[in-house]
Amino acid sequence: MSKPAVMRQMEQIAHVDVNCFYASAERAFDPSLEGRPLVVLSNNDGCAVTRSPEAKALGIPLGEPWFKLAPRAKEWGLVARSSNYELYGDISARVMDLLGRYSAWLEVYSIDEAFLGVKGSPEELRLLGHAMKEACRRHVGVPVCVGIAGTKTLAKLANKWAKNNPAFNGVCQWGSVPAPVREALMAGLSVIEIWGVATRLTKRLNAMGIQSILDLSRADPVVIRDRFSVVMMRTVLELQGTPCIPMEEERIGRDQLIFSRSFSTPITTAPDLRQVLSVYGQQASARLAKHGLQAKVLTAFAGTSHYNPRDTSYPSVCIRLPMPTADPVLLTRASHALLPLIQEGVKYARAGIMVTDLRPTGNQPPLHLFENAHEERGIGALLEDVSRRYGRGSIGLGHAGIRGGPDWSMKRDMLSPRYTTHWDELPLVKAA
Amino acid sequence: MRVIIGPRVIDAGSSLLSVLISPVPVAAGYPSPAQDYFDGRIDLNEHLIKDITSTYVVRVSGDSMEGAGISDGDELIVNRALEPKDGSVVIAVLDGELTVKRLRITAAGVLLQAENPNYPDVRVSALSELTIWGVATRCLHHV
Numbered sequence: 001m002s003k004p005a006v007m008r009q010m011e012q013i014a015h016v017d018v019n020c021f022y023a024s025a026e027r028a029f030d031p032s033l034e035g036r037p038l039v040v041l042s043n044n045d046g047c048a049v050t051r052s053p054e055a056k057a058l059g060i061p062l063g064e065p066w067f068k069l070a071p072r073a074k075e076w077g078l079v080a081r082s083s084n085y086e087l088y089g090d091i092s093a094r095v096m097d098l099l100g101r102y103s104a105w106l107e108v109y110s111i112d113e114a115f116l117g118v119k120g121s122p123e124e125l126r127l128l129g130h131a132m133k134e135a136c137r138r139h140v141g142v143p144v145c146v147g148i149a150g151t152k153t154l155a156k157l158a159n160k161w162a163k164n165n166p167a168f169n170g171v172c173q174w175g176s177v178p179a180p181v182r183e184a185l186m187a188g189l190s191v192i193e194i195w196g197v198a199t200r201l202t203k204r205l206n207a208m209g210i211q212s213i214l215d216l217s218r219a220d221p222v223v224i225r226d227r228f229s230v231v232m233m234r235t236v237l238e239l240q241g242t243p244c245i246p247m248e249e250e251r252i253g254r255d256q257l258i259f260s261r262s263f264s265t266p267i268t269t270a271p272d273l274r275q276v277l278s279v280y281g282q283q284a285s286a287r288l289a290k291h292g293l294q295a296k297v298l299t300a301f302a303g304t305s306h307y308n309p310r311d312t313s314y315p316s317v318c319i320r321l322p323m324p325t326a327d328p329v330l331l332t333r334a335s336h337a338l339l340p341l342i343q344e345g346v347k348y349a350r351a352g353i354m355v356t357d358l359r360p361t362g363n364q365p366p367l368h369l370f371e372n373a374h375e376e377r378g379i380g381a382l383l384e385d386v387s388r389r390y391g392r393g394s395i396g397l398g399h400a401g402i403r404g405g406p407d408w409s410m411k412r413d414m415l416s417p418r419y420t421t422h423w424d425e426l427p428l429v430k431a432a
Numbered sequence: 433m434r435v436i437i438g439p440r441v442i443d444a445g446s447s448l449l450s451v452l453i454s455p456v457p458v459a460a461g462y463p464s465p466a467q468d469y470f471d472g473r474i475d476l477n478e479h480l481i482k483d484i485t486s487t488y489v490v491r492v493s494g495d496s497m498e499g500a501g502i503s504d505g506d507e508l509i510v511n512r513a514l515e516p517k518d519g520s521v522v523i524a525v526l527d528g529e530l531t532v533k534r535l536r537i538t539a540a541g542v543l544l545q546a547e548n549p550n551y552p553d554v555r556v557s558a559l560s561e562l563t564i565w566g567v568a569t570r571c572l573h574h575v
Binding site for chain 2: 029031032034094097098138139140141314315419420423426427428429430431432
């Protein structure tokens, strides 16, 4: 309140995320799901990883196994969907494209959230937040909430309030919330709610008399550093309004891995972008291997800056890999599928790749041998083509074909169509 | 020929999906005089899609829009960023389903019109009570 002139010039950070992302992506193409309790299930139709507000209202916990829910689904009117990563990857790329039009400084933080650098007066920022929210709803078809503040930690917090408090109408600009209200809200939230504070640390903080987020924001950063870590000190400083969590290029989530950045100097040629994508492909491979994971779907994207309205280009591709893989060659090659869509001479301000549909690396060394052999002769592409046309399990090689390999046996019984990435699965509109 | 419009999908290992129209009948033996004029293929994405991010492709089921040249099984290019106007062919949400109709906004009210006498129009009390999913810009009719 005391220094408006300075505040106005400062760069702020917007945190945007899609509400119940997987459920919202399903609803975007199937309006009959609107208003119904809906859960999206993890790989192999294991457990609920996303719940619509109606499903949350039924008291369904996150991670509830489907076999426990199924018997009561009918009675509740509960609908379940298998994870449709092609759809989510494409919708995510569209949301990020749109958001990138509002800032040259975009950090894709996960499949459904991003940080953006934004500037303007509190009122301008509030309007910007609403513009982004409206664009995502109308142009892509998914609801988002927006938090805007001076630091990433506060922006995340502002977003949480925007989500939980209908008065904000989905957009919370921290600076325009009166200080007493902010303090009351922070006093009402436990430290466990803050970004980056794990349950384990909560106990130790509580032991120090730090219960609420407000308590933490009032703690001495140096004491916190000595008792905990630099990471925790940064959180305290960020809560006090000092930005100290830098932009990141790499993020691992529960079910996705993202490598993305905005370039300091725009990239204008396909060869340069090829290099960037190759680096990301290899980084993704290393990360996947480290976590014992393989990916089935890769999304690659690039975009121009909003501040360059003359040449706009937001290419993205979503690629279903021939098999779950962490192979750097396969991932890099897949990411290069973006290159034909690149317009020479156009200034690309950012690019990235995202791998989704992750699963643990199985005990499948034989697949690896067979991968190289079929790679050379293009059998992988053929198999993929046949199974896409005639269904999974319609064709397979040798042992894998007869027995059903680990991937062929994946359960995705409640899979919705891949509306935006497969010509044979386009949304149907009724002319009746 | 396979034309893919809209969000582009590639299966690793297969090649991409653009329509190839050679402007030059290839004559073996001597260079074509038109060669110097070749400056790229026609890219349907460029001509049919204004904004790829807000564009979806949907498939029509039913014949209630025959009069508008939209037949059963045709694909529509839908731009969600466009403002629906009187006369727009729109995808609307009706009874939880995506439905294609022609939007009529008149002094008498809002109407979703079928383009086939066998189908009734749908009257809506106000535009605000209607969810317009998107505006169709092109029909890919099977000939």
